[in-house]
Amino acid sequence: MSSARLAAALAALVVGHTPAVQEATPPLGVVRAGEYRVRPPETPVVVAGAVYDVGAFPLNTPELPAGDGRDATVAMCSVCHSVRYITMQPPLPPATWAATVRKMIDVHGATIPQDVAGRITGYLQTHYGAR
Amino acid sequence: MDRRTALRLLGWGGAGVALGDVASVEPALARALRSAAQGAGDPAWNSGGPLVAYPEKLPLIVLTDRPVQLETPRRYFRDAFTDNAAFFVRWHLDLHPNAVDLSAWRLRVEGNVGRTLSLSFDDLVNRFSPVSVAAVNQCSGNSRSRFTPRVAGGQWGHGAMGSATWTGVRLRELLEAAGVRPGSVDLQFEGLDRGRGPAGRGSHRYLKALRLDDPVLDDGLVAYAMNGQQLPMLNGFPARLVVPGYFATYWMKSLTWIRVLPQPDENFWMQSGYRVPDTPGGGTTPDNVRAGRVTMVPITRMPVRSFIVSPDGTSRVPAGLPTTVRGIGFSGNGAITRVEWSEDGGRSWRDVRLGADHGPHAFRTWEAAWTPRVPGEVSLAVRATDARGDVQRDAPVWNPGGYLWNRIERQVVTVGRSA
Numbered sequence: 001m002s003s004a005r006l007a008a009a010l011a012a013l014v015v016g017h018t019p020a021v022q023e024a025t026p027p028l029g030v031v032r033a034g035e036y037r038v039r040p041p042e043t044p045v046v047v048a049g050a051v052y053d054v055g056a057f058p059l060n061t062p063e064l065p066a067g068d069g070r071d072a073t074v075a076m077c078s079v080c081h082s083v084r085y086i087t088m089q090p091p092l093p094p095a096t097w098a099a100t101v102r103k104m105i106d107v108h109g110a111t112i113p114q115d116v117a118g119r120i121t122g123y124l125q126t127h128y129g130a131r
Numbered sequence: 132m133d134r135r136t137a138l139r140l141l142g143w144g145g146a147g148v149a150l151g152d153v154a155s156v157e158p159a160l161a162r163a164l165r166s167a168a169q170g171a172g173d174p175a176w177n178s179g180g181p182l183v184a185y186p187e188k189l190p191l192i193v194l195t196d197r198p199v200q201l202e203t204p205r206r207y208f209r210d211a212f213t214d215n216a217a218f219f220v221r222w223h224l225d226l227h228p229n230a231v232d233l234s235a236w237r238l239r240v241e242g243n244v245g246r247t248l249s250l251s252f253d254d255l256v257n258r259f260s261p262v263s264v265a266a267v268n269q270c271s272g273n274s275r276s277r278f279t280p281r282v283a284g285g286q287w288g289h290g291a292m293g294s295a296t297w298t299g300v301r302l303r304e305l306l307e308a309a310g311v312r313p314g315s316v317d318l319q320f321e322g323l324d325r326g327r328g329p330a331g332r333g334s335h336r337y338l339k340a341l342r343l344d345d346p347v348l349d350d351g352l353v354a355y356a357m358n359g360q361q362l363p364m365l366n367g368f369p370a371r372l373v374v375p376g377y378f379a380t381y382w383m384k385s386l387t388w389i390r391v392l393p394q395p396d397e398n399f400w401m402q403s404g405y406r407v408p409d410t411p412g413g414g415t416t417p418d419n420v421r422a423g424r425v426t427m428v429p430i431t432r433m434p435v436r437s438f439i440v441s442p443d444g445t446s447r448v449p450a451g452l453p454t455t456v457r458g459i460g461f462s463g464n465g466a467i468t469r470v471e472w473s474e475d476g477g478r479s480w481r482d483v484r485l486g487a488d489h490g491p492h493a494f495r496t497w498e499a500a501w502t503p504r505v506p507g508e509v510s511l512a513v514r515a516t517d518a519r520g521d522v523q524r525d526a527p528v529w530n531p532g533g534y535l536w537n538r539i540e541r542q543v544v545t546v547g548r549s550a
């Protein structure tokens with residue numbers, strides 16, 4: 001993937017909040033799920049009837065340090081979870097980061113091209129690896 | 132990858148996530164909050180994330196923001212029951228509910244049953260006899276950050292636990308109403324959360340199962356209340372499974388489907404996730420794992436644990452001043468029968484006074500009078516014994532998932548001169 005295309009993909013991901021989601025067959029009774037905002041509104045959510053609504057959940061996602069593979073890491077990992085999953089880890093051995101990226105692809109079905117997976121693994125090993 | 136591909140990867144029509152615009156937590160404020168909530172003296176008791184107030188919650192320690200995982204600060208364990216607003220949070224999939232419509236929501240009991248049930252919240256509350264149990268809900272990975280060598284996963288301190296009175300309907304009563312058919316093997320549970328991974332993967336649905344012949348089912352509840360109030364959205368509103376004695380991985384939040392299966396559930400969260408070595412105490416070594424010498428089985432009951440809650444090391448204590456050491460103990464293998472404490476790092480032990488008994492599954496508070504005599508550093512320690520006779524040991528456990536930590540806990544306190 002070229003860096004320009006990656007940047008475009010990343011731009012598509014960067015919005016101020018996640019809007020309400022619509023699944024083809026939404027789980028029974030779910031009005032909204034997976035709504036997160038950097039700054040949730042301070043006014044309480046207005047609820048009516050049998051709807052129980054707590055509003056958006058606050059986002060608190062750190063920025064990853066610059067480096068080769070950073071944008072790919074942010075774009076791919078953030079599909080399913082925020083990169084706080086990365087920043088909370090202790091320094092991990094190179095093989096552990098490689099296995100973690102493989103697990104996301106092989107077990108969890110992340111659609112990451114092989115060359116991009118290699119760059120993500122390299123970035124994680126460089127910036128979050130055990131020495 | 133083009134924009135459309137990116138949107139497809141995200142699923143559900145291009146829901147996005149904020150990446151660059153980081154919520155700013157004033158560092159000085161964060162330090163002050165942390166100090167007040169956790170005790171500056173022992174910052175390692177909890178994990179190190181920022182304190183953030185979520186809907187229906189007090190400021191809790193953020194492990195991850197999407198999906199939400201929040202740890203309870205140490206001070207809230209002074210009580211036998213954990214405030215709903217302080218109770219830890221752990222979701223696996225990022226599309227967990229913000230809003231639920233009880234006019235549409237139904238608890239379904241289906242699969243290999245004589246009669247499929249579809250029960251409203253009102254049905255659960257009013258058509259069955261309410262049953263209450265006080266029970267500890269503890270994440271399998273509580274204290275994972277203590278592991279040596281460290282393992283990947285949620286880096287919890289000790290605050291991924293809580294004790295509450297859960298009120299709801301007996302699982303057995305629901306199963307009897309539905310009529311489990313002969314040849315059934317497993318009960319599968321699913322809640323309202325979904326992930327953005329592809330269908331059929333653990334990243335899309337979170338599913339857990341219990342064997343139908345597991346005696347723990349006799350204690351199981353579908354709880355619609357927690358400490359006498361509705362469940363917070365982040366703790367599984369409108370109802371969650373309660374499995375007293377078992378780790379929280381089975382306590383399905385926003386429980387909506389109970390499926391009776393004629394075969395063992397082989398989904399990711401049973402077959403690969405939440406498994407521990409089939410050894411006494413669930414421990415092994417990295418070498419054994421690398422050599423493929425470890426048989427893994429699903430995690431089940433919580434080993435005996437105990438904690439010192441105060442003193443927490445925040446301040447020095449003056450020699451000669453009578454004070455009190457306080458804490459909690461619990462076990463998934465029966466009531467706490469004994470708690471002992473030590474003021475010499477575990478060389479000698481004395482019995483504590485146990486607090487009120489809230490049943491075999493709940494936190495048991497304890498306290499001990501202590502008058503420190505000699506200025507300098509003192510290492511307090513605590514160990515508990517449960518009804519099965521298990522005693523906490525001063526030995527670390529290690530397994531690849533980072534589960535089952537129950538080593539003897541210590542608190543270093545500095546005793547100051549009083550004259």
